[in-house]
Amino acid sequence: MNVSTNGIRVDIGSGKILPKGSTPNGGESSPENMGVHLSIDETSLGNGEFYTIVTNKEVRGREHSLVAIVLGTDSDEVLRVLRQIDSGVRRKVTEVTLDLSDSMNRICRYAFPGAKRVIDRFHVQKQVLEAVQEVRIAHRWDAINADTEAREQVNLTGEKYEPARLANGDTLKELLARGRYALFKSPEKWTDSQRQRVDLMFSLYPDLKKAYWLSQHLSAIFSNKKSMADNARLNLARWYNRVAESGFKSFNTIAATFYEHSDETINYFDNRSRVQPYQILHLPTMQPLFLNTAFLLCALFYHTPTFAPNTLKTDKKKRESLS
Template sequence: MDRYPITGRSLEWFFDIDGDLFERQYKHHLSGYWQWKDSTEGLHAERWRVFPQNIGPRLSIDETSLSRGELYTIVTNKDAHGRKNAIVAIVLGTDADTVIHALRQIKSALRNKVTEVTLDLSDSMNKICRMAFPRASRVIDRFHVQRLALDAVQEIRIKHRWDAINSDTDARERAKLEGRKYEPERLENGDTLKELLARGRYALFKSPEKWTASQRQRTEMLFSLYPDLKEAYRLSQNLRVIFNKRSSKDSARLNLARWYDRVADSGFKSFNTIAATFYEHADEILNFFDNRSTNASAESINSKIKAFRAKLHGVNDTKFFIFRLCNIYA
């Protein structure tokens, strides 16, 4: 057996280390956590932590879950690209006043240097940005906007699927009462109607150029059987085109106004609700066309937090998790 040159112990010794013991030793002695835990920063760490030195002209704000579904609001610096010095603030909860209080621990001179903040459609996030970063342009993430339209399409598909399930159940019951074997009607691709409506779900999230051959066949059949689903999908894709087009803000405003008119003509209740939401946040949505900024940096941090949490098999000590998280990304 090979020997480690300094200790003289066999290399097997390194593979026999108790993982739980090593984790405890790291937490209690090596990491510096216990000294930090009783410091001024550590005492309020579970409620909020801010890092004024990480602030930059372009920020993102979003919410994420650290443990047991408990939500935290995270403000990140876009220019850090999800790496070191990315986290500007991490605050327990999504209450606007609580987050504003934490962010106001950063001097106003620094906060006034922020020129742009990307966010979602949440009113609380909008208020936080307005009060904490008064000179910044607020940009609602285009993907949150598009997702609402795609969800409206899925709502129509789900309604048709429940109708198909109920019809299939009734047909089975009739066949049972008549003493005959039930054979569901199959379409040209081999799907039953309820299978078509279930399996067509994924294609409706995509643009047509990304459909596979089987997805194209399914959507053509769906649109033939359900014209309202075709119209709803067309509206969602028209919205996607507006955001993909590199147009000026004024041109985008006109295109969105035309889209609102098409929504009104469609008569879809879910799309009318979405259009009203868009109209309410029109300025923040149109600000996207200034620099085409998105909330991708915030989503990147969220993904890394989830991966880190999964690697630890969950979070038992929230304060220690925040300590490690901030050491890595703040």
């Protein structure tokens, strides 16, 4: 069986590239690749179209890890493809790792009724990292607007505009642009220049500091390898309280989403299961995968998957939206 993605035909059994010449189809499943521990996720394979991908986690991204690949994210269509696999085989699945989307949850409930659903920690942390960046971006737009206004005022006088510079040599808008990467990292991983930028940002923007430490507190809950489910549930409840006290609308929305999926989130602490990394397709020459910057950096700093060189490229528009 094969499926065409972005003009590239993929043998779903092995994950290998086939010669060109076919047209894309809706999706295919490969029952022989089934296991009891699965991952389901969605990704864009370079052409702007999203695919739902189901993998056997026990194969760890190697050949024959691909269980199903479906064009689109419609739960009914994904279920149609997965139901090509014998129901007895599907009922043997004991665990499926997924993200926070309702469609993925529905797919898992109906396709794998006997499986425990586990929310991947990196999708959880990705949302919180994006909320931190939202605070930074708002301040950066304020800095850009203020700089533009000041520049126009000086130009009216015929003088040369010289923006004010901070202790590290950055202008305010430069500080807020260059400081974004440090906000994805934990403090012990900051370089000296990143630490200086963060100190300046936090002194100028206390709300950014508060948002950053909310993200770090959540990361610490998931990173504590000694934490069991009951303890994690208590720590998450405390984190929800911190979020409520913070006054951040975006964080409150995220906390409500986490709470709605609390059981699936807590299930992570049983086996610390995670969604299979994106190299599951086993396609070293495939067109670049387009990943959200926040997710990629979260993965690199907290997950450290073995992405193949020259296979990842950040979408330009998404990259600019985070600058």
